[in-house]
Amino acid sequence: MAVVTAAALAGVDVTALSNADVLHQIVQAARRGDIEHPWARIVTVGHSYGTVVTEIEAASDRDVDGIIGTGWVNMPGLLPSAELMTRHEPVDHLGEQPLPPGYLTMRPGGMAIFHQQDNVDPQVFAAEEQRRGTDTIGEVATPALVTLVQATNPIAVPALLVLGERDFLFCTPPEHQPCDATTVRQTQRMYFTPQAALSTYVQRNAGHSIAHELNSADGFDAMIGWLGDQGFDR
Numbered sequence: 001m002a003v004v005t006a007a008a009l010a011g012v013d014v015t016a017l018s019n020a021d022v023l024h025q026i027v028q029a030a031r032r033g034d035i036e037h038p039w040a041r042i043v044t045v046g047h048s049y050g051t052v053v054t055e056i057e058a059a060s061d062r063d064v065d066g067i068i069g070t071g072w073v074n075m076p077g078l079l080p081s082a083e084l085m086t087r088h089e090p091v092d093h094l095g096e097q098p099l100p101p102g103y104l105t106m107r108p109g110g111m112a113i114f115h116q117q118d119n120v121d122p123q124v125f126a127a128e129e130q131r132r133g134t135d136t137i138g139e140v141a142t143p144a145l146v147t148l149v150q151a152t153n154p155i156a157v158p159a160l161l162v163l164g165e166r167d168f169l170f171c172t173p174p175e176h177q178p179c180d181a182t183t184v185r186q187t188q189r190m191y192f193t194p195q196a197a198l199s200t201y202v203q204r205n206a207g208h209s210i211a212h213e214l215n216s217a218d219g220f221d222a223m224i225g226w227l228g229d230q231g232f233d234r
Contacts, residue, residue, distance in 0.1 A: 011102010
């Protein structure tokens with residue numbers, strides 16, 4: 001009975017907080033030298049839910065030297081978030097690997113919501129469709145925790161936020177104003193201390209999946225340039 005109960009709860013136990021704890025363990029392992037050699041400076045980089053995780057870790061554990069968060073700002077719109085959830089369905093396998101209850105994946109065709117359709121290669125979209133990953137009930141229930149964590153303990157290390165100009169979660173009226181770098185910085189300033197020297201970059205005509213858009217190099221260049229400006233490349 002205990003085994004059945006544990007399996008039934010697996011998809012609930014995997015949350016934004018548990019993911020952040022795993023990231024914290026990885027950061028500490030890198031500091032100690034458990035991963036190749038001791039790392040003196042560490043910048044964590046996340047995308048979308050990955051940014052939720054990196055920001056929770058940076059705000060709570062305060063053991064990184066900088067963060068880059070892409071595809072997320074506080075808070076996503078309720079209407080697009082609801083639309084995103086309707087595109088999910090339960091999944092019990094990832095390839096040949098069985099999954100416990102409580103795991104989800106995107107429905108066929110559901111990934112289209114992440115793209116600006118005139119700015120994505122159809123072959124990239126097709127490949128992404130074939131490699132749909134998973135999330136869990138616990139994860140989809142807890143992204144708002146990052147807002148609470150940052151509001152009570154703002155991030156105090158150098159930070160860069162990168163967003164697609166047409167990201168459906170954060171830049172779509174009526175819940176949001178169209179995105180530009182200045183507006184994003186103003187709306188997010190309260191979640192970062194002055195020491196963070198918050199920087200923002202908005203990738204033009206890009207949807208949520210900025211790394212898969214035709215102009216993805218623009219976002220990558222902005223991140224690499226910021227790392228250099230902060231001295232992280234030395």
